[in-house]
Structures are given as structure tokens and as C-alpha cells.
Amino acid sequence: MTWRILLQTWLYSISLLEGWFPDTLAVLCAVSIVLLLLRRRPRWWIFAAVSLAASMAGCFGLAWLLVHVFFVWPEDLPPEVVAWAGLGVFAATVAVGNMFLGGLRHALLAPVAALVVLSLCGQQINAYFGLLPTVGTLFGVSGSSLLPLESAMKKHGDRMSFETAPLYDRWHGVHLTATGVMRHAEIPGTVSGWHGRHAHIYLPPVYLLKSRPKLPVLVLVGSQPGWPGVWADSGDLVRMMAEFAARHQGLAPVVVIPDPNGTEDGNTMCMDTTIAKTDTYMSVDVPEWIKHNLDVDSNPQHWAVGGFSFGGTCAIQMATRHPRIYPNFMSFGGEREPALAISRQQTANEAFAGNLAAFTAEVPLTLLAHRNYPDSFGFFAAGADDPEFRGNAVVLAAAAAKAGMHVKSDIVPGAGHSWKVVLDSMQSALDFLARPMGLAP
Numbered sequence: 001m002t003w004r005i006l007l008q009t010w011l012y013s014i015s016l017l018e019g020w021f022p023d024t025l026a027v028l029c030a031v032s033i034v035l036l037l038l039r040r041r042p043r044w045w046i047f048a049a050v051s052l053a054a055s056m057a058g059c060f061g062l063a064w065l066l067v068h069v070f071f072v073w074p075e076d077l078p079p080e081v082v083a084w085a086g087l088g089v090f091a092a093t094v095a096v097g098n099m100f101l102g103g104l105r106h107a108l109l110a111p112v113a114a115l116v117v118l119s120l121c122g123q124q125i126n127a128y129f130g131l132l133p134t135v136g137t138l139f140g141v142s143g144s145s146l147l148p149l150e151s152a153m154k155k156h157g158d159r160m161s162f163e164t165a166p167l168y169d170r171w172h173g174v175h176l177t178a179t180g181v182m183r184h185a186e187i188p189g190t191v192s193g194w195h196g197r198h199a200h201i202y203l204p205p206v207y208l209l210k211s212r213p214k215l216p217v218l219v220l221v222g223s224q225p226g227w228p229g230v231w232a233d234s235g236d237l238v239r240m241m242a243e244f245a246a247r248h249q250g251l252a253p254v255v256v257i258p259d260p261n262g263t264e265d266g267n268t269m270c271m272d273t274t275i276a277k278t279d280t281y282m283s284v285d286v287p288e289w290i291k292h293n294l295d296v297d298s299n300p301q302h303w304a305v306g307g308f309s310f311g312g313t314c315a316i317q318m319a320t321r322h323p324r325i326y327p328n329f330m331s332f333g334g335e336r337e338p339a340l341a342i343s344r345q346q347t348a349n350e351a352f353a354g355n356l357a358a359f360t361a362e363v364p365l366t367l368l369a370h371r372n373y374p375d376s377f378g379f380f381a382a383g384a385d386d387p388e389f390r391g392n393a394v395v396l397a398a399a400a401a402k403a404g405m406h407v408k409s410d411i412v413p414g415a416g417h418s419w420k421v422v423l424d425s426m427q428s429a430l431d432f433l434a435r436p437m438g439l440a441p
Helices: 002-013 020-037 042-068 079-101 104-129 237-247 278-293 310-321 344-351 356-360 364-370 387-402 420-434
Strands: 181-185 199-203 217-221 254-257 303-308 328-332 377-383 406-412
Touching (some): 020 079, 020 104, 042 079, 079 104, 217 278, 217 310, 237 420, 254 278, 278 310, 303 310, 303 420, 310 328, 310 364, 328 420, 344 356, 364 387, 377 420, 387 406, 406 420
Parallel strands (some): 303 328, 328 377
Antiparallel strands (some): 181 199, 199 254
16 A cells, blocks of 8 residues: 555656656657658648648637637737647647548557647646646645644634734744645635635644744735635745745744635636625635634734736735735736726626726726825736736836835746746745735844
8 A cells, every 4th residue: 555655646746847757748749740740642741731730720710719709718828828739739630630541550559649749738738827737736636735724723812913013023033844734714705795615724833833923914816717725736835935934033924815716717806796796705704704713913014915817916906905904915927907808898798787987997007096005015026928917017016106005026037927927936025025014124
């Protein structure tokens, strides 16, 4: 039994983003493409060339239709992602041609070769977004503990602790070797009526002390598609917080990851709309649950909100609509405004009963243009290879600075719209927010 557990552990830990597995798959793909194309007849090469052109044109055309005609996604897919999909369609087309036009050997090898090419295409698309970093996450096996929040880790007593002084002034660090724990709990939509999946909660090592300090809070929101555990699986949250704590006398915030989308493909836009009241959920239900169930500093000046992609958009929405609840935020690869479709009117039709003015009044750029935020701190990050979301970060950061916010931006080299943005800039974001959160001088 032991060797089976070890084998399973090894298998689930294989990286899908870098290392020997992607490299091996790339070599096998190259061999497979040679096998699929290895024919001497001129007509075959004409068929292959036409198939490649048609596959690429078809995929790029379908991607455009899904966004601009059928409004399936609110922004265009990255060209690299569409190109990999086109290669997969090409491989499948040529494999079918081999099966019907070639001999027995081609008929037997072609499906296997096409499967290898399709596997590489899927791996490369996943690598672009960085969503599933290991084989384990591919099969839904999380690297973090999913035990429920124990009573010993819940709040001691009923009194809320509202700390006016920074925690670092009152804390004398202790040597802690642990990395903290992940737990899950239900955060009910008592006021909003929203029903999301269980929230994930990260408790740093100092929280596990018998006399634990009142720590600040960081509320994180995942991507879309995504799930609360994506911050541990794709964002490597436990390691990130351990590294931060090692530089700050063992201190780190309590991290709560609620679910404002409900399903992996859901999109409530983090707003109160005809779809759901997730703005109320994030601004009322979640903070109240945290204050009444966790031993934390209830002073909102020491709280922050953050997220990647959809979550990054949600973070700046919370910061602009509710600066007294979330005065500090980090937005990684966020949209310029929440959206259900590339057409703003279509978004208004689906979520605001067609009232475009009501939708426009609630988006971050509108609020930043009409309000001042002198006590807010905001961190923006985007990938250098992600022109649309890089542009979003530049525009939002400029508007935030003009509205009086304290702003810092980071453009991550070699990153597209990927969790790599989070992995490479999270420490900078945490360091920037450490002072307003009371964790650093």
C-alpha cells in the first residue's frame, strides 16, 4: 500500500507548466506531427496545407463569433490560445485523412499521434493561463488541506478587537517553522441571500498560538473559471504567505477566500444585479462572518481585498464602492470594468434590465472620476505579454492615482493573462500593503 501512495503522490505532483513532462510531450508531439504528415503524394501535401489553413481560419473565426456575436466571453481570446486550438483541429483532421486515405499502418498510428498533439495543445493552453499547475489539480486533487474550520480556530469570546495601532508596534516575533493551515467553512449570505461554495481560509502560524495576536484580514477572490481553492493550487498561497511572514517577524494576515460566483463558470460580476446580490455578499455578509467567527483585528483600515482576473476586477470594485470596508486592494490582471459580454449594452441587458446608465454608474472608472480616496492603497499588476489587461492596469492605476489613492503598479515580464502574474508580483503587493495593514513600519 505504501508504494501505491508514494506513486500516487509522485504522479499528482508532476508539473504541467514546466520541467520534464511538458518537454517530453513537446518531443512526442513533434514526432507525431511527422508521422501524420509523412506521405509522398503531392495531393496529400495539398490536403494537409488546406487543412492547416482551414483549421486556423475556422478557430479564429469561431473565437471571434463567440465573443462578438454570441457574447459568450467578455473579451477576445489570446491569439496564442486560439492558434493552439487550431493546431489541435488540424491534427484531428489530418488523422482522419490518414485513416481513410492511408494504409493500415497509417490508420492505426494516426489516432494515437493526433491524441499526442491534442494533449500538447491542451497543455500549452493551460500553461498560458497557469490554471492547473500539476497533474493533481488536473484531476481535482487539491494540494491544500480541506478540513473544516475547527472550533479551536474560531473566535474566542464575543468581543471584537478593534486595533487602532499597527500590530508590528505591539508584536515581538517568535521563531515559527510551520507554514500555516488551510481550512474551509460556509459563509452564508445572511443579508444578500447568496449561496456560494465553501470559502477557503488560510491561518498563518501565529494564529495557531495559544495567545494569538489580532491579525489583519486579506479577502481574496479567484478567477473565472475558478474555485476558492484556486488561490492555493494556482496561486501557491501557502508558500506566498510563509515567505511574507518570514520577512515580517512571523506576521501575516488571515486570508479568507469566499465564492461570489457559485460555480466554476459562473459570473455574477461582483455586483448587486438581477443575477445575484454579490456586492452585498462581499461587502456585508463576508466581513460580518469574519468578524464574528475569526480572531482578527476588526479595524477595516487594516483589511485588504485582492484577486486575479475576475477576482482582480472584483477587488477594485470593492475598493471603489466600499472604501471604508476595503481601503486596501491588489488587482492582478483585472478587467477595466465587470462584464458579461464584450458589448456593454448586452451586459446591461442581462444584469440591469437594460439600464446601461445604472450599470455605468457602478463601474470603477466612473466612481474614480467622481470620488476621492485619500486613505486607499491600491496595487495593480498585469502581464507584459497581455496587451489588453496591461492596458487595463495602466488606465485604472492612473485613474486611481488621480482620485487620491496611493498606487503602485507592476508589469510582469514574460507573462500573459496568467497566474504567473500573481506568482511573480504577489510579494511586491503584500510588501506595498504591509504598512497600511499594520504589518510593517
